Amino acid sequence: MSVQPQQLGEPLNVFGRMGRTVITTLHGAGQGGMILAQAIFFIPSMFTPRRMHNVLFHMYLTGIKSLGVITVVAMFTGMILALQTGLELRRFNQEVNIGTAVTVVMMREMGPFMTALIIAASVGSSIGAQLGTMKVSEEIDALEIMSINPVRFLVTPRLVALMVMLPILTIYTNILGSVGGAIVGKTQLGVSFRAFFDNAQLYAANKDLYVGLFKAFLFGNIIAAVACHQGLTAQHGAVGVGLATRRTVILSFLIILVVGYMTTRLFYV
Amino acid sequence: MIRFEQVTKHLGGRRVLDRVSFEIAKGETFVIVGLSGAGKSVTLKHMVRLLVPDGGRVWVGDDCVSEANSRKVEQIRSRFGVLFQGAALMQWMNVHDNVALPLREHYKKDDDEIEQLVREKLALVKLEAALEKYPSDLSGGMRKRVGLARAIVTSPEIILYDEPTSGLDPVTSRTIDTLIDDMRQEFGVTSVVVTHDLHSALAIGTRIAMLHGGEIIENATPEDFIHSKNEVVQSFLDAQYITREGDWKKKDAP
Ligand SMILES: Nc1ncnc2c1ncn2[C@@H]1O[C@H](COP(=O)(O)OP(=O)(O)O)[C@@H](O)[C@H]1O
Numbered sequence: 358m359s360v361q362p363q364q365l366g367e368p369l370n371v372f373g374r375m376g377r378t379v380i381t382t383l384h385g386a387g388q389g390g391m392i393l394a395q396a397i398f399f400i401p402s403m404f405t406p407r408r409m410h411n412v413l414f415h416m417y418l419t420g421i422k423s424l425g426v427i428t429v430v431a432m433f434t435g436m437i438l439a440l441q442t443g444l445e446l447r448r449f450n451q452e453v454n455i456g457t458a459v460t461v462v463m464m465r466e467m468g469p470f471m472t473a474l475i476i477a478a479s480v481g482s483s484i485g486a487q488l489g490t491m492k493v494s495e496e497i498d499a500l501e502i503m504s505i506n507p508v509r510f511l512v513t514p515r516l517v518a519l520m521v522m523l524p525i526l527t528i529y530t531n532i533l534g535s536v537g538g539a540i541v542g543k544t545q546l547g548v549s550f551r552a553f554f555d556n557a558q559l560y561a562a563n564k565d566l567y568v569g570l571f572k573a574f575l576f577g578n579i580i581a582a583v584a585c586h587q588g589l590t591a592q593h594g595a596v597g598v599g600l601a602t603r604r605t606v607i608l609s610f611l612i613i614l615v616v617g618y619m620t621t622r623l624f625y626v
Numbered sequence: 627m628i629r630f631e632q633v634t635k636h637l638g639g640r641r642v643l644d645r646v647s648f649e650i651a652k653g654e655t656f657v658i659v660g661l662s663g664a665g666k667s668v669t670l671k672h673m674v675r676l677l678v679p680d681g682g683r684v685w686v687g688d689d690c691v692s693e694a695n696s697r698k699v700e701q702i703r704s705r706f707g708v709l710f711q712g713a714a715l716m717q718w719m720n721v722h723d724n725v726a727l728p729l730r731e732h733y734k735k736d737d738d739e740i741e742q743l744v745r746e747k748l749a750l751v752k753l754e755a756a757l758e759k760y761p762s763d764l765s766g767g768m769r770k771r772v773g774l775a776r777a778i779v780t781s782p783e784i785i786l787y788d789e790p791t792s793g794l795d796p797v798t799s800r801t802i803d804t805l806i807d808d809m810r811q812e813f814g815v816t817s818v819v820v821t822h823d824l825h826s827a828l829a830i831g832t833r834i835a836m837l838h839g840g841e842i843i844e845n846a847t848p849e850d851f852i853h854s855k856n857e858v859v860q861s862f863l864d865a866q867y868i869t870r871e872g873d874w875k876k877k878d879a880p
């Protein structure tokens with residue numbers, strides 16, 4: 358293993374520090390990318406009963422445990438969207454179009470985005486903390502001694518769980534968001550359920566759904582890669598674990614935002 | 627069997643090992659003593675390439691671990707069993723699965739054989755009753771014994787013990803000492819034991835080395851070790867009420 362940039366001595370001046378920051382960032386991105394690539398490489402090896410069981414367990418953790426928060430967030434996201442757009446559209450007597458506005462925005466953007474943020478903050482942070490704890494208490498070392506690849510053993514099951522569950526949870530978010538929007542439409546804006554969903558069907562395209570689900574899939578990969586990378590490179594005891602957790606959430610949020618924008622740009626411009 | 631050649635290692639901006647050289651023969655129980663933070667765990671980690679020296683070389687048999695490629699490293703590691711200082715058990719697995727882990731993931735053995743080996747090793751460390759428990763439900767000493775069972779379950783040639791008896795009661799400590807000694811006498815295992823406990827060092831060691839200030843300041847048989855002229859060694863002995871007067875006679879471990 359080579360010298361890690363963060364282990365070098367204090368840099369002398371401001372340029373040294375800037376250079377250090379750039380190098381450390383690139384180094385981290387490279388490491389994270391390598392972990393992701395390795396984890397993907399090991400996916401085919403997951404198809405044995407014991408490992409499949411492990412993967413399903415992580416799917417359960419990812420999916421079921423966050424369902425409560427996702428339900429509330431999805432409903433309110435749809436309700437807010439309906440209210441905001443509805444109040445504007447009412448000025449032109451167009452409030453029936455909230456059906457399209459809410460469903461399309463949910464499918465394209467808000468569904469995958471809100472789901473990813475919640476999962477990054479809950480599942481991502483707990484992965485970062487768990488792997489970080491394993492790292493600082495020598496459990497990762499123990500795996501290496503037993504010639505058990507930590508990426509295959511720890512990262513791949515979590516990666517698969519996240520890349521499968523995020524699109525599924527996103528569909529759930531989309532549905533609940535639309536229902537939330539429809540309820541606000543009916544109670545606040547006088548748009549019947551029927552009119553809301555007829556309007557939605559008229560304009561929402563399959564492409565909106567697929568691009569949204571593709572985004573969710575990418576977000577799943579991002580959360581897994583960031584969380585596992587932060588965990589596996591944690592240092593310095595309990596403080597390091599805290600730092601790994603914090604960085605997992607912040608970095609995931611940032612990358613999700615940027616990648617979300619770029620995907621939209623790629624498919625719609 | 628294991629040879630350190632002028633090994634130097636810096637960690638956290640400090641020189642932890644300073645041109646350390648020693649050799650451990652096959653079938654020895656080599657004990658490393660020293661104060662906390664002296665670099666004992668760091669020394670052990672070099673033997674299995676969890677750390678790479680900044681200078682010098684580490685040899686295991688005819689292989690240079692510190693410069694081997696990853697396939698070779700895997701091969702060298704398979705000759706080792708390691709008991710980590712904090713036991714390093716997988717928290718989400720029960721005792722049975724923790725001990726079975728190296729067998730399941732690595733050695734392609736069938737379930738009955740694994741089952742039998744796991745029970746046999748857990749019986750050796752007197753933990754047959756804790757099979758279904760999780761690490762968080764065990765005391766520190768029990769965890770360590772599970773770690774020990776995991777280290778020996780693959781019947782390795784070389785076993786590294788990082789403070790095997792710290793945190794254990796005296797009676798259990800002696801049981802572990804006996805176990806380590808039996809591994810040598812019955813199976814010819816080469817052991818490296820890191821410990822603070824000089825009584826157990828003297829009981830089980832064929833040689834004792836003291837690490838201080840990044841250097842090996844003494845490396846001798848137990849008989850010679852307690853008669854060491856080195857002042858640091860003497861104060862270390864005094865601190866544990868081991869007297870240099872009269873001939874130290876190595877007792878057989880109980
Ligand atoms: N990964 C690491 N990063 C930085 N410093 C370390 C690391 N591992 C060990 N050290 C330092 O090296 C010294 C020796 O540690 P260690 O070998 O664990 O001591 P001990 O003899 O008690 O086992 C300590 O000062 C410790 O702080």
Ligand SMILES: [Mg+2]
Nearest residue numbers: 666667711788
């Ligand atoms: Mg130590």
